[in-house]
Amino acid sequence: MNLPPPYLPFTLPLEGDEEELERLKLKIERDRGFNCSFYKDKCLRRRIAVRMRARGQRSFADYASLLDREPAEYDHLLDTLTINVTKFFRNIETWHAVEQQVLPPLFATPGPLKVWSAGSASGEEAYTVSILMREWAEKHHRRGDADRVRVVGTDIDRKSLENAARGSYPDLSLTETPPHIRQRWFSPGPPYCIRPEAQKNVSFVRRDLISERAEGGQNLIFCRNVVIYFDREIQERLFKDFYDALVPGGFLVMGKVETLVGVARTLFRSVNNRERIFQKPA
Template identity: 50%
Template sequence: MKSEQDELAFRALTRKITQARGLACDSYKDRCLRRRISVRMRARGVHTFADYGRLLEEDALEYDLLLDALTINVTKFFRNVETWRALAPWIEGLWKARRGEVRAWSAGCASGEEPYTMAVALAETARRLGQPALLGRARVDATDIDRASLERTRAPAYPEAAFTEMPAELVHRYFTPEPPRRPVPELQRIVRVLKHDLTSEPAPAAPYDLIVCRNVVIYFDRPMQERLFTLFADTLAPGGLLLLGKVETLFGPARDRFRLEEPRERIYQKATPA
């Protein structure tokens, strides 16, 4: 049971974090915030939210560690590889319709494995269609709120563990041979890294043909999830694709603007006007 005092101290702490670092805590699920903050409290041997708030005032580094913990940036190349297999023909459709000029957004890109997976998927499409020279027309915007993740996406170099789901053939084709592996320049050229807060900012560009937002909305409360789904619907071009995480489901008013094309893989297509 949460005491009223504990609840007040928790609210005061999340307000302090929002004011100091701009993270809109009130858009995140409470239990998620509590769990993450408790991890840092245990790490520092602090037992109450009030004491932890005081600690934050004295220790700027702890703020950085807390934000890292709150923004949970677990990721992998080709995470749920079957999803990327299911997405491939859809990407091919977009590629043909846009003659390579596919505009894609990885929203909540963590350390870059997801946007580079998208870049590989586009490069593979170009290769299969015998149009590798057109890859330079494509663009993948990689955005996140987390400073450390963005730095890693900007200087991409990955340990072997990041590739366990990625087909070996693709690793060899698109990354340097030795770990830490770097993406080939053709991929780096099409990925643009931007700081962006999904809870408060408009889309970084529009329209997009493909939005991949996986394992991000799960941390937000329902009103924020609905708001984001509407933002994605507004931001996608007609016929554009939205890919969510395996356990994420589109709901709210935006639901009527999409068709669920691949239910298991959470691939949605924005309806085209009649």
């Protein structure tokens, strides 16, 4: 029977084949500079299996040969490995908590305000902060304060960063965006383009959270839906890195999905347990 690839009746390599998997991981790092060794094996296997199934490959070795024959497959593989799904105002309750518990003390701080969206994917999170801060400043008759804010979105995935810099989005990216925000901050679409006023203080840079140190002097860091794929040891190091990168009184927003682990747990003060918002003591 000639079944199309997605329905091939074979068992996906969710366990076993350790050596072949190791060889494939090294190959991906050598060819594309993507270091797989810090990601949980279970996640990697599941993700690689998605591509193997899509391409009808039965073993890691066969899939490695396919990558040699068709280097374009790497783009699909890296897309799948980095899982860059995101939305504007994703988990709206987190943004309500940020608006109520983070922005007032933040805007009370004098001078420039540095905001970092770590693992920003195609930029929705970084632009959401920018929009939220502008809305807050307008509502409190402090419009000029929004110009003190600089938001930097970083990600390992170049394609996502290119999309982020373009600032143009399909319907799906805005399904959680309140209608008045959509009207005020986006051009009519699709595609929906961010208004230049909310875009001008936002930039995007490629940075690998695993191998590169964080830039210091941050007032607010968002890192949501990123570290779940990292080993615990890496998570611990990263959270300590965030702690060091924040100014005293600065905030870390993790959202509901992930939990603070390691020494950082004892260093931060919890601001909102449910939304996992933490503050570095002043």
